[in-house]
Amino acid sequence: MNKITRRSMIKKTGMTSLALTIPFPLTLFSKENDMTRNKIYDVIIIGGSYAGLSAAMALGRSLRNVLVIDSGKTCNAQTPHSHNFITQDGIKPSVIAKKAKEDVLQYNTVEFLNDLVIDGKKAQNNFEISTEKGEQIKGKKLIFATGIKDLMPDIKGFSDCWGISVIHCPYCHGYEFKGQKTGIMANGDTAFHIASLVNNLTNDLTIFTNGKNNFNIEQTDKLKKNNIKIIESQIIEVEHDNGNIQKIALENGKKMTFNAMYAAIPFKQHSELPITLGCETTEQGYIEVDNFQKTSIEGVFACGDNSTMMRSVANAVANGNIAGAMANMELIHNEF
Numbered sequence: 615m616n617k618i619t620r621r622s623m624i625k626k627t628g629m630t631s632l633a634l635t636i637p638f639p640l641t642l643f644s645k646e647n648d649m650t651r652n653k654i655y656d657v658i659i660i661g662g663s664y665a666g667l668s669a670a671m672a673l674g675r676s677l678r679n680v681l682v683i684d685s686g687k688t689c690n691a692q693t694p695h696s697h698n699f700i701t702q703d704g705i706k707p708s709v710i711a712k713k714a715k716e717d718v719l720q721y722n723t724v725e726f727l728n729d730l731v732i733d734g735k736k737a738q739n740n741f742e743i744s745t746e747k748g749e750q751i752k753g754k755k756l757i758f759a760t761g762i763k764d765l766m767p768d769i770k771g772f773s774d775c776w777g778i779s780v781i782h783c784p785y786c787h788g789y790e791f792k793g794q795k796t797g798i799m800a801n802g803d804t805a806f807h808i809a810s811l812v813n814n815l816t817n818d819l820t821i822f823t824n825g826k827n828n829f830n831i832e833q834t835d836k837l838k839k840n841n842i843k844i845i846e847s848q849i850i851e852v853e854h855d856n857g858n859i860q861k862i863a864l865e866n867g868k869k870m871t872f873n874a875m876y877a878a879i880p881f882k883q884h885s886e887l888p889i890t891l892g893c894e895t896t897e898q899g900y901i902e903v904d905n906f907q908k909t910s911i912e913g914v915f916a917c918g919d920n921s922t923m924m925r926s927v928a929n930a931v932a933n934g935n936i937a938g939a940m941a942n943m944e945l946i947h948n949e950f
């Protein structure tokens with residue numbers, strides 16, 4: 615079957631001018647409507663965001679038959695701009711993702727499927743994957759680029775601001791709020807770590823512990839020395855304008871003006887399949903990998919936010935590239 619490319623579609627339909635303004639959806643690029651599932655892929659990549667696409671490119675350039683399965687749910691969907699990524703600083707994440715997909719689709723051994731993986735197992739020398747739409751797919755290696763799901767607290771307005779003015783990473787977003795009134799929603803060691811990390815970005819920091827603080831004496835002294843305030847009253851609402859914090863409302867009735875707030879919130883793995891397959895996890899809940907993105911299960915790799923606390927587009931691209939290269943190396947060892 616001939617692959618439908620953007621160029622051939624434009625040529626056949628005469629949509630040249632229209633194609634400049636309307637991006638094709640991922641399904642138009644993929645072969646999902648008529649692709650055969652009898653083949654065994656060299657690598658199945660579960661998750662088609664930055665890490666997954668980076669792995670796919672490394673494998674595509676190695677002439678590996680790859681299937682990327684993506685459900686279209688990204689954790690930074692409402693983040694307006696990506697930062698701390700050379701050549702892409704300040705660009706919308708969706709724009710970066712669109713260009714990344716176009717780059718990967720230049721390699722005709724890489725295929726895409728818009729679907730959700732719901733189950734999988736090791737079967738002899740391969741892995742068998744089941745999807746929500748009923749697909750049964752086999753692959754020699756698996757790469758999980760499935761990300762994590764942030765668990766929003768029950769605070770009105772919090773989720774509306776997440777990724778916009780309620781942020782988790784000073785390297786991704788801190789510069790944009792330099793010198794501004796900034797909160798930290800955390801307690802104990804985590805709050806102390808964040809405060810020390812962002813203290814050079816602003817001299818107006820307040821820690822919201824949402825209950826009695828549990829700082830030790832040394833931490834309390836250092837916070838006081840750096841004029842960092844501690845508030846124990848519970849946050850009940852984040853008042854905002856289209857995701858931009860205006861005020862933080864407290865249980866004691868006070869409302870305080872802020873521009874940004876760092877928040878350390880719990881998360882869970884976006885996909886439980888790695889754990890089902892037996893992949894070990896860290897104490898923090900990340901998939902445990904070595905320096906080559908290998909998990910504890912032979913032939914299974916993980917990359918991106920699911921396996922590191924360094925959550926950024928740049929880092930996802932970096933370790934996705936490593937995962938792709940190392941999966942290819944394992945295939946070479948098996949074949950050569």
